[in-house]
Amino acid sequence: MSTSLHHRAIENVGTRIITGDLPTGHVMLAEQLEEELKVSRSVVREAVRVLQSLGLVETIKRVGIRVLPSSRWNPYDPQVIRWRLSSEGRGAQLRSLIELRSAVEPAAAELAAKNAPAGLRSELVDIAHALRDAGHTGDGQKFLELDIAFHSVLLSGSGNEMFANLMGQVAETLTGRTVHGLMPDHPHEGALQWHVDLAEAVAAGDAAAARDASERIMRRTTSRLSETWTDQPRVFIPVRRTGA
């Protein structure tokens, strides 16, 4: 691989923290990381700085590099999400993402119906039809690509950059659940139609109908996947007060 030492160092330590291999409160020394990773101080230091900005570690003089509790991790960082999706904590991460999508996508659909440029509207309709066709013929690979494209264009068309930024996370979610065999051989006929309904509502500028179709899609997705995380305990992030 041509990945840089810097990148590999981040990947190595980040992964070990997310998986719990390096537990909360664990203290490492920069020198020790140099030896473990067989890299120089500069590489370690730059990697630690990045991990620090992700909320994974903090550096304390005279102590070392301490692993922070998961409540401090930035749950929106693409890297953090990827690491969590490929670790044991996958269930909790998927649930968080689905709940977020369920909240955001209907709102995005509404905004897209109001604001999206014409090009994105027609693109969305085209993708929806192609998606329905792919669902019928049973082409799993193509279906996944179109599914990702559909939701990406929808989020992009909302004109809200924070919604749009969830594209990547949605792609990871959809890919992940396909890879882990959580998809049926033939998609639900109703869901396929709802995608078309949603696209046409956006194209027609019908915000209410767009939201409605999106809510139906997300409800079905949630109910289909909820059984995979019933055992996952909920984590309650403590409220951090700024003032004294």
Added chain:
Amino acid sequence: MSTSLHHRAIENVGTRIITGDLPTGHVMLAEQLEEELKVSRSVVREAVRVLQSLGLVETIKRVGIRVLPSSRWNPYDPQVIRWRLSSEGRGAQLRSLIELRSAVEPAAAELAAKNAPAGLRSELVDIAHALRDAGHTGDGQKFLELDIAFHSVLLSGSGNEMFANLMGQVAETLTGRTVHGLMPDHPHEGALQWHVDLAEAVAAGDAAAARDASERIMRRTTSRLSETWTDQPRVFIPVRRTGA
């Protein structure tokens, strides 16, 4: 001044990029940054690495450090949000945040009604009552603190870490709109009651009522603030396809 050089370097360059002082595509040299900031190579390099992980810049061999378009910035990073809120692009940032909150908080209210631990439920009720009192007496400072606390506890009680992580952003939003004089002297009486309704619905485990109250609050907040950003153009983030 106890802030580290590393931190100051990030702050300096990050701010200049967000404000547009360093425009998209602008290329800097590491050596040039050393001179500008009067710091050593290692400080510059570590700062650049962090900015890179935030999507603000990319480094290209033989070229330099190039500023990335705003569509590549991580809009969920607390630092990026803070920078944007204190720059000219504040309007667009506020709109994005409000739209996100409008989508997320009703869902969070629903989840909190279903899952929140007893302690958070009763705390939410207490805060809601105190908030109503502060609204009546007109204590602006106290009102702001309680408002932040209320929404933080609600998000925390949802048991969804991605929802909970929005606490910080919400605090910034509420503080920002108070600082910029967008708050009325006396809060809307209905809104005060809705907060109490929301808290009691969560306490009673009534998910539908909780969502309903939250939607009312967010609708009112949105309509009150929407006039401040009517002139802001929408930005449509292009869809980034992964594969070839």
Added chain:
DNA sequence: TGACACCGATGTGTGCAGACATCAAAACTC
């Protein structure tokens, strides 16, 4: 004798300076 305050030794992150390696753009050669 015991408790407490002080103070220096120690270890570790922070910041600095200089060197070589690597690699891609640009210039050059044929």
Added chain:
DNA sequence: GAGTTTTGATGTCTGCACACATCGGTGTCA
């Protein structure tokens, strides 16, 4: 115009000085 060399930037490594929190010893006082 294709292939090669040069050039100039980041990438990586290393040794050093400094700041500062922690720990342990020492001295003082009750």
